[in-house]
Amino acid sequence: MNDLATPSTMHALVYKGPGKPVFERHARPAITAPGDAIVRVTRTTICGTDLHILKGDLPSCTPGRILGHEGVGVIESVGAAVTTFKPGDHVLISCVSACGRCEYCRRGMYSHCTTGGWILGNTIDGTQAEFVRIPHADTSLYPIPAGVDEEALVLLSDILPTGFECGVLNGKVAPGATLAIVGAGPIGLAALLTAQFYSPGMIIMIDLDDKRLAVAMTFGATHTINSGDGKAVAALMALTDNKGVDTAIEAVGIPATFELCEQIVAAGGIIANIGVHGLPVALHLERLWDRNIAITTRLVDTSSTPMLLKVLKAGKIDAKKLITHRFKLDAILEAYETFGDAAKTGALKVIIEA
Ligand SMILES: NC(=O)c1ccc[n+]([C@@H]2O[C@H](COP(=O)([O-])OP(=O)(O)OC[C@H]3O[C@@H](n4cnc5c(N)ncnc54)[C@H](O)[C@@H]3O)[C@@H](O)[C@H]2O)c1
Ligand SMILES: [Zn+2]
Numbered sequence: 539m540n541d542l543a544t545p546s547t548m549h550a551l552v553y554k555g556p557g558k559p560v561f562e563r564h565a566r567p568a569i570t571a572p573g574d575a576i577v578r579v580t581r582t583t584i585c586g587t588d589l590h591i592l593k594g595d596l597p598s599c600t601p602g603r604i605l606g607h608e609g610v611g612v613i614e615s616v617g618a619a620v621t622t623f624k625p626g627d628h629v630l631i632s633c634v635s636a637c638g639r640c641e642y643c644r645r646g647m648y649s650h651c652t653t654g655g656w657i658l659g660n661t662i663d664g665t666q667a668e669f670v671r672i673p674h675a676d677t678s679l680y681p682i683p684a685g686v687d688e689e690a691l692v693l694l695s696d697i698l699p700t701g702f703e704c705g706v707l708n709g710k711v712a713p714g715a716t717l718a719i720v721g722a723g724p725i726g727l728a729a730l731l732t733a734q735f736y737s738p739g740m741i742i743m744i745d746l747d748d749k750r751l752a753v754a755m756t757f758g759a760t761h762t763i764n765s766g767d768g769k770a771v772a773a774l775m776a777l778t779d780n781k782g783v784d785t786a787i788e789a790v791g792i793p794a795t796f797e798l799c800e801q802i803v804a805a806g807g808i809i810a811n812i813g814v815h816g817l818p819v820a821l822h823l824e825r826l827w828d829r830n831i832a833i834t835t836r837l838v839d840t841s842s843t844p845m846l847l848k849v850l851k852a853g854k855i856d857a858k859k860l861i862t863h864r865f866k867l868d869a870i871l872e873a874y875e876t877f878g879d880a881a882k883t884g885a886l887k888v889i890i891e892a
């Protein structure tokens with residue numbers, strides 16, 4: 539850290555190219571449009587997507603970018619057009635910025651906002667810093683209700699709406715129905731927590747990692763299958779009277795797990811894809827054409843955030859169970875190492891206190 543620091547600079551985690559995260563002094567953000575707010579970040583976290591960026595998988599994020607698209611904080615200043623928030627307000631930052639006015643926003647499809655969408659920590663500087671500029675602040679920030687735990691709220695920026703919207707809502711999870719979730723990472727576990735709003739009869743978690751499967755059992759899974767032996771389909775069919783599942787949620791993002799969903803979906807069922815895919819996947823229509831199934835894809839819109847805020851406030855889900863580690867902002871590189879080596883460290887979500 540630099541002792542000669544002036545108030546015009548701050549600490550931030552900056553992407554300097556593949557494999558190069560650097561924690562350094564950086565210029566503080568300033569208001570550049572009337573709809574902007576500057577937020578002093580109090581808590582943020584790291585997402586699997588940040589690891590994708592660091593691997594060089596997302597060319598939209600260029601070197602020099604401050605990473606991070608999740609967090610909570612306090613409003614520092616607002617542009618002239620911001621009417622909902624004022625300095626001092628406690629806010630939740632959505633990973634998706636939304637103008638609220640374009641044709642996609644008017645349909646609630648904020649992820650495709652023509653001047654927003656997922657831009658934070660991607661095409662504009664993000665939340666892994668002391669301060670962040672939030673465009674379209676009125677429609678991209680949420681007031682934090684009094685008495686709600688700040689740490690749990692960090693999980694509302696991205697992973698809870700993602701698991702719920704892309705997995706549970708798109709997968710039409712129904713009372714008494716059978717559900718399989720492939721991938722027991724933070725996103726699959728968020729789908730597991732929020733699927734229980736609808737009381738499915740059976741929730742089967744599938745992963746390669748026995749530690750994560752054990753966590754899934756404590757989160758409400760009824761059965762787990764370790765697919766490492768290549769016999770997951772047979773194991774699942776044995777559990778479901780050879781029918782397969784009504785909803786198969788894909789929460790990994792590789793061809794093998796999507797094709798597993800194709801094999802385990804029941805007649806009339808839905809495959810709800812959440813995973814970010816970098817490779818083509820085979821669609822076995824020779825097997826599926828007569829099965830009356832549907833396949834959905836979605837980039838999280840965060841349109842469910844107001845509802846999820848109420849659920850957290852009411853204590854209806856214990857989202858904090860997803861938090862396994864805590865770090866100060868100046869130890870963020872250590873946080874990245876812990877999060878990046880989840881198989882060894884058992885990390886799910888790491889909280890970073892700014
Ligand atoms: N659609 C969206 O808007 C959106 C938003 C956020 C994240 N995502 C994506 O969701 C996916 C999951 O995110 P995450 O943070 O939970 O990731 P993660 O890497 O932490 O978890 C993935 C899990 O899949 C398991 N896995 C890997 N290969 C497997 C296999 N062959 N069979 C069974 N399990 C296997 C891993 O053990 C791990 O537990 C990622 O692709 C992420 O990019 C999508
Ligand atoms: Zn994310």
Ligand SMILES: [Zn+2]
Nearest residue numbers: 637640643651
């Ligand atoms: Zn818009």
